[in-house]
Amino acid sequence: MTKKEQQRHVIERDSLESLFDVLRHKGFDIVGPTVEDNAICYSSIDSSKDLPVGWTDVQSEGKYRIKKRQDNALFGYVVGPTSWKKFLFPPRIKLWEAKKSQKDFDIVENTDEVPSYAFLSVRACELQAIAIQDKIFLKGDHIDPIYKKRREKTLIIAVNCTEPKGTCFCVSMNTGPRASFGFDLSLTEIIEDEKHYFVVEVGSSKGEKILKDVSHRPVESSEIEQQNKLLEKAEREMGRVMDTQNIKELLYKNMEHPQWGDVAKRCLSCANCTLVCPTCFCSNVEDVTDLTGDHAQRVRTWDSCFTAEHSYIHGGNIRSSIKSRYRQWMTHKLASWQDQFDSSGCVGCGRCITWCPVGIDITKEVKAIEDIPPADVERE
Numbered sequence: 001m002t003k004k005e006q007q008r009h010v011i012e013r014d015s016l017e018s019l020f021d022v023l024r025h026k027g028f029d030i031v032g033p034t035v036e037d038n039a040i041c042y043s044s045i046d047s048s049k050d051l052p053v054g055w056t057d058v059q060s061e062g063k064y065r066i067k068k069r070q071d072n073a074l075f076g077y078v079v080g081p082t083s084w085k086k087f088l089f090p091p092r093i094k095l096w097e098a099k100k101s102q103k104d105f106d107i108v109e110n111t112d113e114v115p116s117y118a119f120l121s122v123r124a125c126e127l128q129a130i131a132i133q134d135k136i137f138l139k140g141d142h143i144d145p146i147y148k149k150r151r152e153k154t155l156i157i158a159v160n161c162t163e164p165k166g167t168c169f170c171v172s173m174n175t176g177p178r179a180s181f182g183f184d185l186s187l188t189e190i191i192e193d194e195k196h197y198f199v200v201e202v203g204s205s206k207g208e209k210i211l212k213d214v215s216h217r218p219v220e221s222s223e224i225e226q227q228n229k230l231l232e233k234a235e236r237e238m239g240r241v242m243d244t245q246n247i248k249e250l251l252y253k254n255m256e257h258p259q260w261g262d263v264a265k266r267c268l269s270c271a272n273c274t275l276v277c278p279t280c281f282c283s284n285v286e287d288v289t290d291l292t293g294d295h296a297q298r299v300r301t302w303d304s305c306f307t308a309e310h311s312y313i314h315g316g317n318i319r320s321s322i323k324s325r326y327r328q329w330m331t332h333k334l335a336s337w338q339d340q341f342d343s344s345g346c347v348g349c350g351r352c353i354t355w356c357p358v359g360i361d362i363t364k365e366v367k368a369i370e371d372i373p374p375a376d377v378e379r380e
């Protein structure tokens with residue numbers, strides 16, 4: 001066994017509940033996958049009974065279904081419509097409020113207490129998405145205090161994907177299926193014959209302290225072999241492939257490619273793809289008042305480059321057509337993001353493909369631009 005392998009441990013299925021007990025005892029709000037509205041969503045959970053025990057998901061372009069498995073796996077599915085950004089970068093949050101006093105308005109900052117989250121079942125692509133949002137919100141000239149407060153208190157328990165689904169392409173984006181950084185603990189679920197256990201890897205001292213209090217035992221070499229076998233199989237079974245070689249140059253030199261017009265005929269500009277995407281970070285700020293006019297609030301909400309108002313600059317909208325909005329989204333995600341943040345803005349999670357109501361597939365749109373020679377089209 002290598003040194004890294006020696007640092008692995010095993011938690012038996014029957015002992016997993018003690019992980020929940022330890023997290024609760026240490027004051028964490030546990031957030032993890034659970035069945036909600038016929039989908040596997042991230043929400044508050046209390047015990048392993050709240051996990052989607054015995055459920056899996058089936059995903060394809062514009063289609064998502066959950067179905068029963070043949071076993072009682074706890075993590076036998078991939079990512080659903082929610083992502084962790086919902087907790088670190090909430091969809092709607094009050095920034096401050098104004099209350100009418102005798103002569104003026106008193107401004108009250110939002111000092112709401114932020115829970116210490118323990119995220120359970122963060123997949124490898126999602127670790128990369130969190131790392132991307134860390135860079136956006138924490139590492140530039142302007143640090144986002146809302147994100148910072150939440151992120152600093154968050155514990156991350158990753159789960160390795162052993163069964164990728166039809167819209168996954170993390171291998172193409174070099175983000176999965178194995179969690180290799182950014183976690184406190186990671187688990188690989190293994191069910192073989194009568195055995196059901198989790199191979200655990202420790203990623204931080206915080207994770208090590210949690211594991212100390214959870215019932216566990218040393219890993220056996222055969223269990224590491226089984227873990228490696230499952231992860232290698234997962235790598236081979238990706239639902240999609242995206243050719244990322246020279247993708248930045250490809251998109252930059254094809255701003256007038258006819259494919260943008262083709263996708264615009266199908267795209268509804270509904271913004272679903274940006275809302276489910278774990279890396280999209282656009283927001284808007286709104287002021288709202290109550291009917292008496294005595295209270296006002298300034299709130300931050302998620303926004304999307306697919307909305308007509310998003311690119312409104314005094315006197316007009318600079319991306320008034322769906323064609324220009326789709327091109328902006330995809331070119332930013334896969335090309336200009338690299339110039340801006342030194343990485344791709346896509347982690348290959350497949351959510352934008354599954355949750356697009358008309359089944360537009362970002363991997364196929366890239367392929368079409370690669371394959372179809374550009375024709376002369378009018379510049380907008």
Ligand code: SF4
Binds near residue numbers: 279345351353
């Ligand atoms: S662009 Fe699509 S596949 Fe890429 S990270 Fe966003 S939702 Fe996932």
Ligand code: SF4
Binds near residue numbers: 270272306358
């Ligand atoms: S690509 Fe699909 S999900 Fe995105 S805005 Fe267009 S129709 Fe909506």
